[in-house]
Amino acid sequence: MRASRLLSIQMLLQTRGRMSARELAKELEVSVRTLHRDIDQLAAAGVPVVADRGREGGFKLLDGWKTTLTGLTAAESQAVFLSGLAIPAAQLGLKDEVESARLKLLAALPAGARDDAQRVSSRLHLDPVDWYRDAEPVPQLATIAEAVWREQQLAICYESWKTTAARIVEPLGLVLKAGIWYLVGVVKNEPRTFRISNIMAAEMLPETVRRPQKFDLATYWRASIERFERELYRSEATLLATPAGLKSLSYVSSAVARAVAASSRAPGEDGRSKVRIPIESIEHATGQLLRLAPEVEVIAPEPLRISIIERIGAIAKLYGLTSY
Incomplete structure (x- = not known):
């Protein structure tokens, strides 16, 4: 268990950069004291974890250093194949890329793990679209997704139940709920949610997104659902x-x-x-x-x-x- 946690710390620091002890402990669901012991254990094993002091401090890996972990367990390889949804990937314009990545992963896996991974995709199919409904047409999704990945602002024409209006949006993320795509973005310093099928036109702008510090898409989405229900049921x-x-x-x-x-x-x-x-x-x-x-x-x-x-x-x- 501890060995797995030590690997997780390396992966988190490699993918996210500097993180505070409190952030790491929360991510790993351990105490800050336990986290400090794990950091000491990593340092003793030769992993170059650098501690920055001060208010904005935290832990990070030495610049230029990264792990070379390439092995996947059988369960991890199954999870990778489980996460690929054909319909959303096609809507995002990533169908060919997802298939290419799947083939590359299969080729890299040992024979036993390869069989396990293929068994998942052949015996379990995930359909995100609700009953009695086709997937919504989202012709602007590819443009919006590109702006999300590149962190560039969007000019959109949005049709709500009240009116149709032009908006400049700083996109923060995409959410797929029950087969419906939503864009989460900032408008005039306030996070907003837009149903992508209601976006009549979208143009990516050269200006970059000023992403709010500590913004977490999953946390925002949960809070927005709770707020929606409170406002809906009066x-x-x-x-x-x-x-x-x-x-x-x-x-x-x-x-x-x-x-x-x-x-x-x-x-x-x-x-x-x-x-x-x-x-x-x-x-x-x-x-x-x-x-x-x-x-x-x-x-x-x-x-x-x-x-x-x-x-x-x-x-x-x-x-x-x-x-x-």
């Missing part, structure tokens, strides 16, 4: 649901699923459980919950219950039902 509804209704509610959204899972769900005499779920609006909740009837009944708020009753009446009238 109200609550109280429901009575049968066991089948509770199961159906769990598929409405992740926020509703969490609310259902957190409720006590003690059934009443009629076998139904009372649950409270977050909702976006009366109109949106009407469409979501009406299709779950009669397994789910709304008991509050009253405007939502009235909206569903009115919708049922309109449907009955449409189909020529005089009483219902």
